[in-house]
Amino acid sequence: MLEISALRKVYEGPGRRVEAIRSITFDVGAGELVCVVGPSGCGKTTLLRCVAGLLPASAGEVRVDGVPVTGPPPRMAVVFQEYGRSLFPWMTVRQNVELPLKEKKVPAGRRRELVTGSLEAVGLGDVSDAHPWQLSGGMQQRVAIARAVAYEPQVLLMDEPFAAVDAQTRADLEDLILRLWRDLGVTTLFVTHDIDEAVYLGQRVVVLSASPTVVMEDLKVDLPPERDQLTTRSLPRFGELRGHVYRQIQRARDQR
Amino acid sequence: MRRPARLLTLLALPALLVLAWWAVSGGSFYLPSPDRVGRAFVETWFSERLVVDVLPSVGRLLAGYAMAALLGVGLGVPIGLSPRLRATLEPVLEFFRAVPPPVLVPLIMLLAGIDTFMKVLVIVSGCVWPILLNTVEGVRALDEVLSDTCRMYGVRGPSRLRRFVLRGASPQIMTGLRQALSIGIILMVISEMFASSSGLGFTIVLFQRQFQITEMWSGILLLGLIGLGLSVLFRRLERRVLSWYYGSGAARA
Amino acid sequence: MRRALIVLAALLVTACGAQPDASPGGARDQVNAGVIAIVDTAPIHLGKAKGFFTEQNIDLTITSVQGGAAAITGAVSGQFQFAFANTTSLLTAKQQGLDVKVVANGVSSTGQQGEDFSAVLVKPDSPIRTAKDLAGKKISVNQLKNIGDTTVRASVRKAGGDPGGIEFVELPFPDAPAALQSGRVDAIWVVEPFVSQALSQGARPVAWNFADAAPNLTVAMYFTTGKTDPDLTKRFTAAMRKSLEYADAHPDEVREVLKTYTKISPEVIAKIYLPKWPVEVDRASVQTIADLALADGVLKEKVDVSALVP
Numbered sequence: 044m045l046e047i048s049a050l051r052k053v054y055e056g057p058g059r060r061v062e063a064i065r066s067i068t069f070d071v072g073a074g075e076l077v078c079v080v081g082p083s084g085c086g087k088t089t090l091l092r093c094v095a096g097l098l099p100a101s102a103g104e105v106r107v108d109g110v111p112v113t114g115p116p117p118r119m120a121v122v123f124q125e126y127g128r129s130l131f132p133w134m135t136v137r138q139n140v141e142l143p144l145k146e147k148k149v150p151a152g153r154r155r156e157l158v159t160g161s162l163e164a165v166g167l168g169d170v171s172d173a174h175p176w177q178l179s180g181g182m183q184q185r186v187a188i189a190r191a192v193a194y195e196p197q198v199l200l201m202d203e204p205f206a207a208v209d210a211q212t213r214a215d216l217e218d219l220i221l222r223l224w225r226d227l228g229v230t231t232l233f234v235t236h237d238i239d240e241a242v243y244l245g246q247r248v249v250v251l252s253a254s255p256t257v258v259m260e261d262l263k264v265d266l267p268p269e270r271d272q273l274t275t276r277s278l279p280r281f282g283e284l285r286g287h288v289y290r291q292i293q294r295a296r297d298q299r
Numbered sequence: 300m301r302r303p304a305r306l307l308t309l310l311a312l313p314a315l316l317v318l319a320w321w322a323v324s325g326g327s328f329y330l331p332s333p334d335r336v337g338r339a340f341v342e343t344w345f346s347e348r349l350v351v352d353v354l355p356s357v358g359r360l361l362a363g364y365a366m367a368a369l370l371g372v373g374l375g376v377p378i379g380l381s382p383r384l385r386a387t388l389e390p391v392l393e394f395f396r397a398v399p400p401p402v403l404v405p406l407i408m409l410l411a412g413i414d415t416f417m418k419v420l421v422i423v424s425g426c427v428w429p430i431l432l433n434t435v436e437g438v439r440a441l442d443e444v445l446s447d448t449c450r451m452y453g454v455r456g457p458s459r460l461r462r463f464v465l466r467g468a469s470p471q472i473m474t475g476l477r478q479a480l481s482i483g484i485i486l487m488v489i490s491e492m493f494a495s496s497s498g499l500g501f502t503i504v505l506f507q508r509q510f511q512i513t514e515m516w517s518g519i520l521l522l523g524l525i526g527l528g529l530s531v532l533f534r535r536l537e538r539r540v541l542s543w544y545y546g547s548g549a550a551r552a
Numbered sequence: 553m554r555r556a557l558i559v560l561a562a563l564l565v566t567a568c569g570a571q572p573d574a575s576p577g578g579a580r581d582q583v584n585a586g587v588i589a590i591v592d593t594a595p596i597h598l599g600k601a602k603g604f605f606t607e608q609n610i611d612l613t614i615t616s617v618q619g620g621a622a623a624i625t626g627a628v629s630g631q632f633q634f635a636f637a638n639t640t641s642l643l644t645a646k647q648q649g650l651d652v653k654v655v656a657n658g659v660s661s662t663g664q665q666g667e668d669f670s671a672v673l674v675k676p677d678s679p680i681r682t683a684k685d686l687a688g689k690k691i692s693v694n695q696l697k698n699i700g701d702t703t704v705r706a707s708v709r710k711a712g713g714d715p716g717g718i719e720f721v722e723l724p725f726p727d728a729p730a731a732l733q734s735g736r737v738d739a740i741w742v743v744e745p746f747v748s749q750a751l752s753q754g755a756r757p758v759a760w761n762f763a764d765a766a767p768n769l770t771v772a773m774y775f776t777t778g779k780t781d782p783d784l785t786k787r788f789t790a791a792m793r794k795s796l797e798y799a800d801a802h803p804d805e806v807r808e809v810l811k812t813y814t815k816i817s818p819e820v821i822a823k824i825y826l827p828k829w830p831v832e833v834d835r836a837s838v839q840t841i842a843d844l845a846l847a848d849g850v851l852k853e854k855v856d857v858s859a860l861v862p
Binding site: 328329405408409412413493494495496501505507508509510511512 | 619621624628629641644645648649650692695696697698719720721722723724727730731734736737850
């Protein structure tokens with residue numbers, strides 16, 4: 044579904060030339076949940092923005108369902124890290140979730156279904172008439188997720204979505220994502236700096252090197268598909284996997 | 300029980316000022332007492348002057364203000380959205396905004412004659428600047444994350460303009476509109492100081508020249524009341540348009 | 553040229569010496585006079601240059617004001633001990649209860665058609681031929697409800713027309729010739745040097761309104777307020793009378809002094825019609841203006857001219 048081939052990004056500034064990404068190549072199959080981790084400053088966000096079509100690549104290609112990405116593709120949704128800034132403050136929760144559907148010209152009846160459904164799915168059915176600033180951080184991110192889900196996207200991108208929430212909320216939101224992914228089967232690319240989270244969520248973990256970035260390892264997570272915060276994280280295999288990823292990232296940091 | 304208390308606090312200071320005025324006045328020819336001004340107010344303005352002078356003046360003010368708003372927002376949005384346009388135009392705009400409108404009046408008279416159009420143009424020439432520059436600022440400062448969100452979800456073109464750009468910049472635009480309102484009232488008077496034969500501002504100046512000081516003060520009082528009225532109306536509008544902004548506490552932050 | 557330089561030097565010296573004078577021979581009174589920088593006020597400038605005021609122990613400073621209203625306001629507030637304003641402004645001020653008193657004549661009309669310092673002009677191709685045709689037209693004056701519109705109405709009446717439908721528009725004198733040329737107004741009322749300016753642009757005079765309003769019209773006067781010391785007033789009046797007499801008799805020197813306090817170019821100064829400066833106020837003409845103003849609604853009630861003019 045999502046093919047990233049030899050993606051390269053160089054930032055040209057006055058007198059400075061920064062090669063953020065040298066060459067990244069990996070695929071995400073239809074319905075897969077792949078996590079991307081790497082050391083700080085390794086261009087995770089740059090990668091995501093290139094995939095989303097928000098940033099033009101210097102070289103290489105991104106294809107969604109075979110179609111090259113030149114701008115934001117029509118059936119792709121993004122959940123940003125800064126949830127507060129990604130919601131429209133002058134709209135209610137319901138209006139926020141509904142907006143992309145209006146742009147897509149979805150008929151009113153179907154819209155109502157999707158919005159109500161997705162708000163229920165994230166557990167916000169009773170605050171649909173509130174404004175974003177009346178909600179907590181975790182709830183705001185849920186609204187963003189509901190909006191992405193209601194959009195019925197082909198590909199879902201998440202850019203460190205839980206970096207700015209507290210640990211408790213993070214755990215809830217991680218499980219929420221797993222549940223939604225399982226129910227909807229959306230192809231998901233999840234970028235994070237949290238190694239534990241990457242291993243917990245992903246079917247695969249792509250480990251990036253330090254800048255200029257390449258793919259260090261494309262790791263298959265052979266944990267049981269039923270994930271649970273308590274049990275899965277205490278599995279010995281979990282510890283091995285996260286340790287392995289951790290060492291890779293250490294190596295990447297030292298290589299710089 | 301809250302309503303009367305509110306009314307009291309609202310009127311307390313003005314009442315105090317009027318009392319102070321009473322105490323100070325009476326001696327000088329140029330400062331008549333409040334009761335004389337009050338009487339002159341009723342005699343002067345509740346007459347045909349209302350229709351012949353006051354209403355046309357206020358009409359011109361509103362016309363000029365509306366034109367300035369359309370122009371200011373209409374130009375401010377594209378300028379704010381384009382960094383290149385901004386860089387090119389900013390120095391030129393700052394230059395023109397620095398020229399006081401009264402200085403431009405003879406020039407405007409040459410271009411637009413001496414009638415209604417000229418007066419409206421004078422008002423526009425002063426009101427457009429705060430609206431334009433605040434719009435540019437408001438559009439420039441739109442949130443990037445929100446902008447990316449719009450791009451991702453296909454919010455483009457007129458939809459993006461309406462739902463994102465204008466709404467997002469509306470706090471700043473309202474600030475500009477508020478500033479322009481007070482400027483507009485001043486310019487309404489100034490536009491009538493040149494080549495006029497009627498109007499509220501003109502009549503006040505005529506009273507001054509004819510040494511009808513009490514009537515002049517009554518005119519100033521009327522001007523102040525009109526300004527107050529417009530300001531109250533504006534604040535009502537602002538509260539409705541920006542209810543989300545006040546609620547979010549962004550205004551306080 | 554030498555005369556101009558002498559006059560210039562004298563004026564500069566007197567202008568610089570605005571501090572209290574500690575000269576021997578008795579204290580000189582510091583007097584500030586509010587005066588419009590126009591042709592009409594040449595006598596006071598000339599008189600100062602000639603030393604007529606110093607003779608009377610007056611150290612005169614002439615302050616430029618924009619118009620009669622500013623002059624009257626300045627006098628009432630105490631900024632000016634003496635000032636210059638037109639007849640209608642003074643009558644209006646008196647009616648509003650301001651304590652103004654005329655001390656000397658200011659400037660008068662020549663009374664001669666075709667050779668006065670004030671006129672109503674139209675475009676060369678205008679259908680307006682005489683003052684009668686001005687009825688119902690748009691005429692510019694420098695100040696509404698003042699001596700301009702009053703005397704223009706008098707001209708129209710005298711020519712047999714009805715002044716009731718005239719639309720007077722307020723336009724500063726300098727802007728009037730251009731407005732006439734561009735057709736924004738049908739006729740303009742201006743005083744020198746704008747009369748000559750308009751004439752040189754091809755405009756045609758249709759009325760000499762000051763001459764029409766009254767024979768020997770007293771257009772403006774020098775005045776003071778009741779607060780001024782009577783002895784000082786007497787001395788100022790004496791110096792003023794001498795200045796007026798001198799100016800009326802020496803038009804060449806008047807044209808020279810104009811170069812020093814106005815921005816009119818020398819070529820124009822040579823051509824303009826000078827007003828007359830009789831020493832005495834023509835009381836009858838002041839009464840005429842008062843009556844005309846009353847009829848026009850500029851004054852609310854009859855004014856006793858003798859309360860204003862000594």
